[in-house]
Amino acid sequence: MYRLSPTMLDSYRLYKTTNWKSYTDIVSTIKKEVVETEPMKVGRAVHHIKEGLGTEKYGMVLIDGYIFRGIEKEDKKYISELKITPKIQTPYGNCIISMVADAIYGNEIKEYKTTQSPIDIGRYMEYYQWRCYLWGFCAEKIIYEVMEINQCKDGIWKVKNTEKISLCPYIGMEEDIRLLVEDMIAFCHSQGLQNYILE
Amino acid sequence: MLKITKACEVTKVSTIIVSLYGQPGIGKTSMSSTSNKSLLLDCDSGAYRSEFTGDRVEVKNWSDIVGITVEDIEGYDTIIIDTVGRALEFLSAALIIQNPKLSKKTGELTIAGYGAVKQSFRSWIGGLRTLNKDIVFVSHEKEERTGDDRIVRPDIQGGTYGEILKLADAMGYMYQEGQNRIIDFTPTDYHIGKDSGKIGKIIIPHFGQEPNFLSKIIQQIKDTLNRVSMENREISQIVSAWRTRIDEIKNSEEANCFLLEIKEEKNPTVLTQVRGLLAKKTKNLGLRVNAHRQYELIVDCPDKKPESSETFCPTQACFTDCPVFTKYKR
Numbered sequence: 001m002y003r004l005s006p007t008m009l010d011s012y013r014l015y016k017t018t019n020w021k022s023y024t025d026i027v028s029t030i031k032k033e034v035v036e037t038e039p040m041k042v043g044r045a046v047h048h049i050k051e052g053l054g055t056e057k058y059g060m061v062l063i064d065g066y067i068f069r070g071i072e073k074e075d076k077k078y079i080s081e082l083k084i085t086p087k088i089q090t091p092y093g094n095c096i097i098s099m100v101a102d103a104i105y106g107n108e109i110k111e112y113k114t115t116q117s118p119i120d121i122g123r124y125m126e127y128y129q130w131r132c133y134l135w136g137f138c139a140e141k142i143i144y145e146v147m148e149i150n151q152c153k154d155g156i157w158k159v160k161n162t163e164k165i166s167l168c169p170y171i172g173m174e175e176d177i178r179l180l181v182e183d184m185i186a187f188c189h190s191q192g193l194q195n196y197i198l199e
Numbered sequence: 200m201l202k203i204t205k206a207c208e209v210t211k212v213s214t215i216i217v218s219l220y221g222q223p224g225i226g227k228t229s230m231s232s233t234s235n236k237s238l239l240l241d242c243d244s245g246a247y248r249s250e251f252t253g254d255r256v257e258v259k260n261w262s263d264i265v266g267i268t269v270e271d272i273e274g275y276d277t278i279i280i281d282t283v284g285r286a287l288e289f290l291s292a293a294l295i296i297q298n299p300k301l302s303k304k305t306g307e308l309t310i311a312g313y314g315a316v317k318q319s320f321r322s323w324i325g326g327l328r329t330l331n332k333d334i335v336f337v338s339h340e341k342e343e344r345t346g347d348d349r350i351v352r353p354d355i356q357g358g359t360y361g362e363i364l365k366l367a368d369a370m371g372y373m374y375q376e377g378q379n380r381i382i383d384f385t386p387t388d389y390h391i392g393k394d395s396g397k398i399g400k401i402i403i404p405h406f407g408q409e410p411n412f413l414s415k416i417i418q419q420i421k422d423t424l425n426r427v428s429m430e431n432r433e434i435s436q437i438v439s440a441w442r443t444r445i446d447e448i449k450n451s452e453e454a455n456c457f458l459l460e461i462k463e464e465k466n467p468t469v470l471t472q473v474r475g476l477l478a479k480k481t482k483n484l485g486l487r488v489n490a491h492r493q494y495e496l497i498v499d500c501p502d503k504k505p506e507s508s509e510t511f512c513p514t515q516a517c518f519t520d521c522p523v524f525t526k527y528k529r
Contacts, residue, residue: 017348017388077435079442082475106431106438107468121361122352125386125393138467140427165365168427170385170392171399 001087001199002095002185006129008197009097009177012184013128030193042066042157043114046147047102050074050112051081060156070159071147078103078110086136088174090182092189096199097181099136107140109133112147119146119163131177134169142167209432212424214331216366217417218283218393219382220338220353221373226380227281228252230373230403231335233412234277240264242285251406258286261293265323269330277417278327281337283363284354290323291316291356313357320359324366333417336363340372351390368395369420373403396420434468441473445480454481454494 011029015021021029028034036044045064048054052073054063061068074080083100103110111133113124124130130142148161188194219227229251232239239246239255242264246252254275258264264286272278280286294315295302301312308316327334338353351372355363364370370393371382380403384394396419406412441461448454457477464470481487486494 079438079472079476081479082472083478084471084475086471104472106433106435107427108431118358119361121364122391125364125391137471140430140468163361163365167393168395169397170394171397172385176387 001093002090002194002197003098003199004095004181004184004197005098006127006132009128009132009180009184012187013126013180016183027191027193030188030196032196039114039116042116042149046071046114046149047112050102066157067155068149068157074103074110075105078105082137084136088178088181090178090185092182092185095181095185097132097136097177099132101133101137104137104139107138109137109139109142110145111142112145114147114149116148116150119148119161121146121163121165124165125167128177128180130167131169131173134167135174135177140168209425209428212421212428214328214333215368215417215420215424216328216334216336217413217420218336218338218353218363218367218370219373220340220370221382222340222375224248225373225375226403226406227337227373228279229406230382230413231279231281231337233406233410233414234279234333234335234417235411235414236274236276237279237335238272238275238277239279239281240267240286241281242289243282246281251410258289261286261289264289272330272332275332277333277335277414279335279337282354283336283338283359284356287316287320287356287359290319294319308357313359316356317358317362321362324362335413336367338363349389353391364391364393367393368424369393369398369416371398379403396423430468434466437466437469438472438476441469442476445473445476448477448480448484450484451481451486451494451496454484454486458492458494 008029011021011026015023015026041064045054045066046068048063049061049068049071050073054061054068059069061071080103081100082104083098085096085098087094087096101109102112111129124144124146130144133139133142144165144167146163146165147159149157150160151157185194185197188197219231221227226249228239228246228249231237232249232252237253239252240258241255242258244257246255256263256267291301291308291312294312295308298315301309301315303309324334336353338355340351341354343350343352353360353363353370369384370391371384372390372392373380373382375381381400382403383390383400384392384396384398385400386392386394396416398416398419404412441464445457448457454477461470461473461477464473481494485497487497489495
């Protein structure tokens with residue numbers, strides 16, 4: 001059985017359709033050799049705040065060695081960090097799509113995203129991550145809470161702008177996911193990388 | 200008297216925003232006019248080409264739009280902005296008159312100019328939304344190319360494009376396919392879409408036979424949004440009840456009993472979450488699923504191995520000493 005994640009699928013999509021991901025990048029992603037960058041660490045820290053972690057003082061939160069202002073923890077009604085591993089059938093056999101929702105309440109999922117550049121809403125709409133999550137969790141709505149953050153001169157990270165993008169399932173969504181999964185498995189086979197995506 | 204919505208009540212969606220875009224001459228204006236009691240803000244001066252247009256305002260500059268009063272639109276249920284791209288040009292011109300620094304020497308907007316347009320448009324739409332009307336954005340299409348790939352999206356300038364993507368509850372692309380005119384709300388690799396009404400791809404009928412075509416689509420979107428909202432509350436309550444019970448699980452026996460119980464749960468959304476919560480809980484308890492699809496304790500203690508298919512760690516001491524368990528517990 002194969003195992004992929006929505007992040008891997010999106011990396012593959014970007015490799016296929018844009019110049020943002022090189023061949024080396026996609027191979028590193030498949031081999032799980034991606035080194036965590038500074039923006040990724042900051043993003044993870046924001047996730048931790050949303051989960052209610054960190055030390056609060058003077059209206060700021062200290063977490064993972066970063067200090068943030070203006071980010072609040074998520075409402076308790078949400079279930080945080082829920083992991084599921086649904087399977088999708090492909091001609092190559094079943095493939096597990098491993099996914100962790102940042103927060104879920106009823107049939108609604110919330111995903112937190114951070115960026116240090118102006119928010120490009122169209123970019124998030126093209127993701128396969130939300131498609132996978134809506135399918136995997138059988139949810140009816142996903143909200144991307146995108147935070148544009150920047151570090152001030154005093155070293156404190158602040159939220160400059162927040163956008164909430166709401167997306168919903170559509171007819172043929174599962175088929176779209178299946179096609180991308182199939183395509184990525186075929187790519188891995190063609191490049192001799194299939195062992196890296198086996199369970 | 201203050202109208203208080205009780206916590207147990209679900210807020211009903213009464214108005215929505217729909218965005219339509221597509222090829223020139225495909226019938227965007229006509230289709231938008233098949234919405235309920237519509238008023239068309241004709242920014243493109245192209246409404247005369249449509250035989251199905253209802254009441255309209257000929258927009259010549261931005262003041263024609265901002266000058267619209269609550270009384271003016273009383274009696275209308277739907278406000279159509281046709282086209283958004285042209286309305287933004289009017290807005291840009293108005294902003295440049297107010298502040299010439301917002302444009303370059305070539306007449307194009309500066310980055311600050313685009314920001315100002317986005318902000319002003321956002322404020323105007325915000326005001327319009329308070330009037331409890333459905334809003335229909337009409338746009339031409341624009342093709343973008345990335346290498347060999349192409350994607351069609353609404354032709355809307357600057358950051359306002361993102362604003363429309365965010366605001367729209369539904370976004371449909373209109374195009375010609377053989378003899379048929381099509382509207383597709385599905386997001387694809389070839390065109391942008393948003394389908395909160397689960398409408399998908401449909402053939403556009405002759406509006407003479409279906410004069411309420413868009414009105415029906417808008418109603419379908421509202422019905423779906425309201426159903427989703429209702430279900431959200433129900434599902435969260437059911438999951439919450441399961442969650443309380445999962446929190447009480449202490450060992451593999453209880454987890455296995457629970458496995459039998461959740462088989463009774465029919466709602467796939469609930470089931471997915473309950474399974475996820477159970478997996479999280481059992482991981483914290485140091486349990487794993489064995490070949491018989493039963494939970495058992497992970498025991499890697501060097502001295503004491505479990506006998507046969509024993510699912511419990513033989514001694515209580517093992518719980519605290521076992522490094523594997525400690526790792527999972529953490």
